[in-house]
Amino acid sequence: MQTGIPLFPENASTFATPVDTLYVALVLVSIVFMVLIAGLVIGFAIRYRTRPGSEGAKQIHGATSLELLWTAVPLGIVMVIFVWGTKVWFQISRPPAQAEQYYVTGKQWMWKIQHPTGQREINMLHVPINQPIQLRMISEDVIHSFYIPAFRVKRDVLPGRYSTMWFEATKAGTYHLFCAEYCGTKHSQMIGSVIVMEPADYERWLSGAVAGESPRDQGEKLFAALRCDTCHTGLQGARGPDFKGLWGQKVQLSDGSSVTFDEDYVRESILIPTAKTVVGFQQLMPTYAGQVGEDQILSLIAYLKSLSDPAQGGAKP
Amino acid sequence: MSSTVAPHAAAPRPDLPATDGHAVEPRENYLNVDYGWKSWLLSTDHKRIAVMYLITIMFMILVGGSFAILLRLELATPAGDLLQSETYNKIFTMHGVVMVFFFLIPGIPAVLGNFLVPIMIGAKDLAFPKINLLSYYIFLAGITLTLIAVAMGGVDTGWTFYTPYSSTYANSQVALAAIAVFVTGFSSILTGLNFIVTVHKMRAPGMTWFRLPLFIWAQYATSLIIMLGTPVIAITVALVGLERLFHIGIFDPTYGGDPVLFQHMFWFYSHPAVYIMILPAMGVMSELVTAFSKKRVFGYHIMAFSTLAIAVIGFFVWGHHLFVSGQSTYAGVMFSVITMLVAVPSAIKVFNWVSTMYRGDVWLTTPMCFAIAFLGLFTVGGLTGIFLGAMGFDIHVHDTYFVVAHFHYVMVGGMVTAFFGGIHFWWPKMFGRMYPENMGRISAAIIFIGFNLTFFPQFILGYMGMPRRYHFYPEEWQVLNVLSTAGATLLGTGYLLPMIYLPWSLKFGKVASKNPWGAKGLEWQIDSPPTTFNFDKVPIVTEEAYAYPEGSRHQREAEVV
Structure with missing residues (x-):
């Protein structure tokens, strides 16, 4: 359809159709109400306009049944829209278990991206x-805020806390990537492209791209370079906990509470080791704030995660 | 209701027939009672303070509107060729700050509310006239600080001041702007306090709660929101200022803070602030639609209660501004459902206004044209609010031009249209002169068309994915942006017209009678312009609001063709 003015962005992910359908339904409901209200207002303004010989105003105090009707009908409609919108939201907010994990670091004014296989790119996501x-x-x-209109998905990217989003692209092509949360002078140039490729093309791209080490391997090297392994030896009686098989498990803390051993906990423990100490261990660990960047923390996380993944030589949780 | 009889009407002028008062030299009123700067600047008369607010706010509209025109000119091309990004960012920030804090929030309460609240309830002034004057000067101080901030280089955080950008990273006058917002908040609070006490304590005999005009209900509900919400924004901007100066670690994670906490605190005020803007507009609407339909309002009680319902529910929807910010999935669901609920009382109001026109005697004066424009624009704004409340939809259009279009339909299409309608409606009362009716109708039409041309394309841009606050944008969106810019030019013209013919009317307009529209309400029983103490004797109210008799018809006294 060549209308000159496009009405929909490209439909390139599994979310696009559900979101567009909801949009069209909302537009239709709105048209019905607009036509109704505009029709009545214009109709009344003409039909009951004041003029010589007009019959004059008929005083009506109200009509409870009518008022109940236009309380109940809008209420019913908005509740249906709420349920529908929430269903779509759950689909967008719940990633499937087999999703491949990519890492994104945002900074003024660029996007840094790392593939699970180690390739890095800037302002591009293949x-x-x-x-x-x-x-x-x-x-x-x-x-x-990481925003891909063709996928109908966006999520704020916060300092100091991980956020996640997921999608499944359905159409090969190049799509806009925008920063959607105002972030300073060059906010409107914090943009890039998302390039969706056929699997074979993607493999070819991966092998052609400057293949760095995978985040896991970088993490393993960092783990040694930062001397993490002097305390986290993985041996009995070590000064720090053993990470094998720990990923995703509940960890007992020294204050009696517990916490899930996940990305946020690992990041916090690297930067503020005293915040949540595992039961049975002393507060010996120094902070690594200022020594490791967000990219490196993500690599360390990838490494620790692999220690619980049998497929990568880790232990079963 | 009692009628006031002029005890000492001036002698009839020989060149004019002495009929019903509008042809004689006006007797002493609040405008001519005293002359000189001091008599205005130190006045505690609510009407004079309202006029000072009107002049000040009109000036702020011109400032904020000039910023808007610059933004639209820049966006006529995809490249950033007119302004530098830094300047562009400062201009959209100042457009937002000026319009929100110095026009949309105070607009109707400080001008029309100040003028009308005492008169409509039959009082001679607000409960605390000196506090009223104080609130004006605090407002002026807020404006001065803002203008100093602009002169010193401006602010580039967006009017939302999101942390940690505002608290740590921005290199602009954030602290000064935060102080300006902080100070201005006290002006709001004092006005709200004044209205609440006035409505409680100073109603004329017989003016029971359910005889109050709906405009008063709206001012009352708004004042409650102001009293409960404004302290929170004051605390929030104060914390931003403190974090900027002393790195106290409330919002910036570098110092152990939480940036999303800011968003919660900011929107806890700033979403109800939307109702601070729109409820008074709804109050104006009820006055306009009844007066020009010669009808009682359809469903008075449900109109009053829906006003209160909006005020209360409005405090529990702020989280819909955080759907993509990292608030929990289920918190989002709760905020979504409450957001849907707040749409219902607004829908009721629209249907009741429409029903008020049914079998009325509808007179399409300038104020009524604005009222009809409001119905069209506010309905679009309200309906698209439901779009945004649906989470799955919001994720896509959050922080895009869809949101920009939506809130302009509500704020500008709603509040500003009602403000202009109200100013035209009460202009004869405030200044004793009529303006050229046809000019008024033409400007209402231009505003309606210009508004839709400006903002409707932005819905499409938003759905296409154009993020807000973008200085550069992809070329494929230029057509829609050019349409929007063309519309803005038309819209600006529409707003400028009244700013020319209304001041013109002060000298050249036809002298207005007490009640040029034939409307009910205490304000139409006293002189135009009113005397300093409004009523010669305390009015006694014996009937409900809008008690138009059966078969009422307009006399069309004000019609000037």
Whole structure:
């Protein structure tokens, strides 16, 4: 359809059709109400306009049944819209288990992206088609927002806390990537492209791209370089907990509470080791704030995660 | 209701027939009672303070509107060729700050509310006239601070001041702007306090709660929101200022703070602030629709209660501004459902206004044209609010031009249209002169068309994915942006017209009678312009609001063709 003015962005992910359908339904409901209200207002303004010989105003105090009607009908409609909108939201907010994890770091004014296989790119995101992909995102400075209109998905990227979003691209092509949360002078130039490729093309791209080490391997090297392994030896009686098989498990803390051993906990423990100490261990660990960047923390996380993944030589949880 | 009889009407002028008062030299009123700067600047008369607010706010509209025109000119092309990004960011920030804090929030309460609240309830002034004057000067101080901030380089955080950008990273006058917002808040609070006490304690005999005009209900509900919400924004901006100066670690994670906490605190005030803007507009609407339909309002009680319902529910929907910010999935669901609920009382109001026109005697004066424009624009704004409350939909259009279009339909299409309608409605009362009716109708039409041309394309842009606050944008969106800019030019013209013919009317307009519209309400029983103490004797109210008799017809006294 060549109308000159496009009405919909490209439909390129599994979310696009559900969101567009909801949009069209909302537009239709709105048209019905607009036509009704505009029709009545214009109709009354003409039919009952004051003029010589007009019959004059008929005083009506109200009509309870009518008022109940136009309380109940809008209420019913908005509740249906609420349920529908929430269903779509659950779909968008719940990634499938097999989603591949990519890492995104936002900073003024660029997007840094790392593939699970180690390739890094800036302001570009190459992804394979028909593959659920989850982005684990963090900002190095202010709040940004990762937005791909063709996928109908966006999520704020916060400093100091991970946020995630997922999508499954359904159509090969190049799409806009925007920062949607105002982040300073060059906010409107914190943009890029998402390139959706057929799996074979994606493999070819991966092999052609400057293949760095995978985040896991970088993490393993960092783990040694930062001397984490002097305390976290993995041996009995070590000064720090053993990470094998720990990922996703509940960990007992020294104050009696417990916490899930996940990305946020690991990040916090690297930066503020005293915040949540595992039961049975002393507060010996120094902070690594200022020594490791967000990218490196993500690599360390990838490494620790692999220690609980039998497929990567880790222990079963 | 009692009628006031002029005890000492001036002698009839020989060149004019002495009929019903409008042809004689006006007797002493609040405008001519005293002359000189001091008599205005130190006046505690609510009407003079309202006029000072009107002049000040009109000036702020011109400032904020000039910023808007610059933004739209810049966006006529995809490249950032007119302004630098830094300047563009400062201009959209100042557009928002000026319009929100110095026009949309105070507009109707400080001008029309100040003028009308005492008169409509049969009082001679507000409960605390000196506090009223104080609130004006605090407002002026807020404006001065803002203008100093602009002169010193401006602010570039967006009117939302999101942390940690505002508290740590921005290199602009954030602290000064925060102080300006902080100070201005006290002006709001004092006005709200004044209205609440006045409505409680100073109603004329017989003016029971359910005889109050709906405009008063709206001012009352608004004042409650102001009293409960404004302290929170004051605390929030104060914390931003403190974090900027002393790195106290409330919002910036570098110092152990939480940036999303700011968003919760900011929107806890700023969403109810939307109702601070729109409820008074709804109050104006009820006055306009009844007066020009010669009808009682359809369903008075449900109109009053829906006003209160909006005020109360409005405090529990702020989280819909955080659907993509990282608030929990289920918190989002709760905020979504409450957001849907707040749409219902607004829908009721629209249907009741429409029903008020049914079998009325509808007179399409300038104020009524604005009222009809309001119905069209506010309905679009309200309906698209439901779109945004649906979470799955919001994720896509959050922080895009869809949101920009939506809130302009509500704020500008709603509040500003009602403000202009109200100013035209009460202009004869405030200044004793009529303006050229046809000019008024033409400007209402231009505003309606210009508004839709400006903002409707922005819904489409938003759905296409154009983020807000973008200085550069992809070329494929230029057509829609050019349409929007063309519309803005038309819209600006529409707003400028009344700013020309209304001041013109002060000298050249036809002298207005007490009640040029033939409307009910105490304000139409006293002189135009009113005397300093409004009523010669305390009025006694014996009937409900809008008690138009059966078969009422307009006399069309004000019609000037």
